[in-house]
Amino acid sequence: MQNTIIFSLFSLVVILTGVALWYIYRTNSRISDMNKTLEHQYNLIVKMQSILKNKYATNAVAENAEMIYQDLLQSLIPIMAAIDIMPRNTSEHPLWRALGGIMDEYAKNPFTLEKLRRSIKLDTEIARNVDNYMRRADTFLHHLTTTEPDGLLATTFTDGLLGKSLTFFAQAKQLANQEN
Numbered sequence: 001m002q003n004t005i006i007f008s009l010f011s012l013v014v015i016l017t018g019v020a021l022w023y024i025y026r027t028n029s030r031i032s033d034m035n036k037t038l039e040h041q042y043n044l045i046v047k048m049q050s051i052l053k054n055k056y057a058t059n060a061v062a063e064n065a066e067m068i069y070q071d072l073l074q075s076l077i078p079i080m081a082a083i084d085i086m087p088r089n090t091s092e093h094p095l096w097r098a099l100g101g102i103m104d105e106y107a108k109n110p111f112t113l114e115k116l117r118r119s120i121k122l123d124t125e126i127a128r129n130v131d132n133y134m135r136r137a138d139t140f141l142h143h144l145t146t147t148e149p150d151g152l153l154a155t156t157f158t159d160g161l162l163g164k165s166l167t168f169f170a171q172a173k174q175l176a177n178q179e180n
Contacts, residue, residue, distance in 0.1 A: 068140055069095040075133035076102075082119040082126050083112060099161040106168060113172055120176040127176070130169050137166055 073095045080087070080098060085105045087097035106112040119126040141162065144154035157163060 068136070069093060071136055072133060072140075073098060075129045075136065078129050079116070079119070079126060079133070082123060083115040085112070096161060099165050103161060103164055103168065113168070113175070116169070116172040117175040120173055127173075130173055134166060134169050134173070137162055141166075 076095070076098045080102065085101050087094065088100040088104065090097055090100070092100065102112075116130075120130055121127075141154060141158055144157060145151065
């Protein structure tokens with residue numbers, strides 16, 4: 001009988017140890033799952049915070065876009081007058097009409113590049129306006145590129161009239177500087 005009691009107690013201890021080990025295992029696995037969930041949520045929060053910062057910066061650019069556009073347009077007006085180009089006759093923003101007029105004229109008449117090169121070379125005011133336009137447009141594109149998470153807006157500007165005009169002005173400026 002004493003052996004049966006010892007065996008029963010031993011069995012009870014083994015069963016209780018097994019239950020305790022199972023409970024510890026389940027608790028550890030739940031804690032591990034919670035850690036994974038919390039880590040995933042933390043990463044999502046960090047990502048959301050980053051997106052919100054970028055959205056805020058992009059929204060700040062969008063809110064100030066009219067000032068940026070007007071600044072760019074102020075540099076373009078004397079350039080357009082010097083090379084005798086009129087803006088497009090559309091309902092677009094005046095900046096896009098001006099850039100469209102320049103790029104349309106260049107597409108029709110490649111001599112437009114030569115006219116701009118001569119203006120840059122002979123007129124320091126035109127050279128200064130070209131430099132201002134290029135610097136401000138490049139800064140604007142750089143800001144869009146660094147603040148926009150998906151790059152769609154920056155790509156649209158870079159591949160559109162703004163990027164094409166920067167290439168056009170850079171070519172004219174490089175040609176004007178080569179002959180100096």
